[in-house]
Every structure is written in C-alpha cells, then in structure tokens.
Amino acid sequence: MTMEVLDSAITSETPEGIMIELRPAGIVARCYAYLLDFFIRFMIVSVASAVLIPTMRGVGTALVLILFFAMEWFYPVMFELSRWGATPGKRTFGLKTVMDNGLPITPAASITRNLLRVADFIPAMFGFGILSMLLRRDFKRLGDIAAATLVVYVPKTVTKPKPLDIAPVAPSRSLSPQDQSALLAFAVRQSRLTSERLNELAAIAAPIADCPAEPNPVTTRRVLGVAQWLMGRRT
Numbered sequence: 001m002t003m004e005v006l007d008s009a010i011t012s013e014t015p016e017g018i019m020i021e022l023r024p025a026g027i028v029a030r031c032y033a034y035l036l037d038f039f040i041r042f043m044i045v046s047v048a049s050a051v052l053i054p055t056m057r058g059v060g061t062a063l064v065l066i067l068f069f070a071m072e073w074f075y076p077v078m079f080e081l082s083r084w085g086a087t088p089g090k091r092t093f094g095l096k097t098v099m100d101n102g103l104p105i106t107p108a109a110s111i112t113r114n115l116l117r118v119a120d121f122i123p124a125m126f127g128f129g130i131l132s133m134l135l136r137r138d139f140k141r142l143g144d145i146a147a148a149t150l151v152v153y154v155p156k157t158v159t160k161p162k163p164l165d166i167a168p169v170a171p172s173r174s175l176s177p178q179d180q181s182a183l184l185a186f187a188v189r190q191s192r193l194t195s196e197r198l199n200e201l202a203a204i205a206a207p208i209a210d211c212p213a214e215p216n217p218v219t220t221r222r223v224l225g226v227a228q229w230l231m232g233r234r235t
Contacts, residue, residue: 023153039087041071080110109147116143168233171227172210187227
C-alpha cells in the first residue's frame with residue numbers, strides 16, 4: 001500500500017498555475033465544530049427569548065422567530081464569507097471552507113451548501129451527509145458536492161529557525177547521511193526545546209564533537225557547532 005492511498009491530502013491547481021495542497025477535514029473535527037456552532041446559536045436565541053418575549057410579548061416572539069431563522073440559515077453564510085472563511089466553531093478547531101481549487105468561497109457556493117443542509121439531514125440526524133462523508137476521500141457532504149466546496153484544515157504557519165551564533169566545529173569522525181540528517185534536524189528544533197532537553201539530546205551526540213557525553217551548555221554548543229559545519233559554515 002502506498003503513502004498516496006493512506007494520505008488524504010488533495011493537490012489543487014489555481015488559475016495562475018500554482019499547485020497547492022489541501023487537507024480535507026474529517027467527520028470528527030467537523031462534528032465538533034458543528035456542535036460548538038449549534039451551542040452558540042442556541043445561546044443567542046435563548047438569551048433573546050428570555051429578554052424580548054417577556055417585555056414585548058407578541059412583537060418579541062416575532063423578533064425571536066426572525067432571529068432563529070437568521071441564525072439557522074445566515075449564521076454560517078455570514079462567517080464563511082468573512083476573511084476567515086469559517087464559523088467560530090470551525091475556527092476553534094482549525095478548519096475553514098474553501099472552493100475545490102483552494103480559493104475563497106463565493107457567496108453563491110456558501111448559500112448553496114448551507115441550503116442543502118436539509119438534504120444532508122435526511123432521513124434523520126444528517127444521515128445522508130454522514131454517509132456521503134464516510135464514502136468520499138475528500139469527506140464532502142451533499143451540500144459540498146453541489147456547491148463545489150471543501151472543508152479543510154487551515155495550514156499552520158511554519159516559522160523559520162533563526163541562524164545560530166555558534167562557531168562551526170569539524171566533526172571528530174566521518175558521519176553517515178543518517179547521522180547528518182539527525183544532527184541537522186536537532187539544530188532546526190533547538191529553538192523549540194527547553195535548555196534541559198537540549199542539553200540531554202546534545203549529550204547523546206557528544207562523541208561526534210569530541211567532547212564528554214555530559215548534558216551541559218558547553219557540550220550543546222559544540223554539537224550545534226558540528227551542525228553549523230555540516231551546513232557549510234567554516235568561519
């Protein structure tokens with residue numbers, strides 16, 4: 001079995017010819033997002049009911065019904081067309097709605113996918129929608145298929161490591177490609193590790209820097225110096 005079969009990532013090409021990778025969100029993450037959005041809508045309508053109906057009676061009831069309609073049909077559309085492309089529930093779980101090609105969702109597509117939630121709900125509790133997501137590699141429900149939309153994970157921003165202000169140190173012995181890769185990976189991760197963990201890992205690689213295998217800052221700097229040497233620094 002190849003990694004392509006196991007991986008759910010989808011590659012899409014923009015009109016400009018740029019290839020982008022999209023990672024469709026699965027049923028569990030989308031279910032959590034929906035439940036959170038449902039709770040938010042429920043609380044808004046409940047608070048409005050408690051305030052408007054006792055004070056305005058018939059008019060208050062009418063306003064609550066209008067609010068309920070707006071929350072049910074325009075709540076997701078309003079947030080999907082925002083700059084985040086996601087409802088508060090989706091944003092909480094790192095999701096957003098886009099077109100199939102990765103571009104921001106259009107008003108027509110957002111309205112279509114949300115109107116067809118009725119079809120997804122049939123026969124009960126989103127039966128058809130869940131079945132559709134389970135059968136498709138891109139986890140689309142019926143509304144997404146009709147609107148050509150996709151719910152994906154928001155790519156995380158990767159920060160580039162800062163250059164190390166450490167003098168390069170030539171390794172005390174020849175290193176295999178695997179050892180070199182491990183050492184370079186260690187250098188890249190050094191900014192995200194605690195000083196204790198950094199010293200502990202450096203002590204394991206101490207022999208290549210010709211220093212005692214002791215977890216201390218001196219050993220760590222020499223091991224990172226070897227990583228600098230492998231990167232091509234000589235001065």
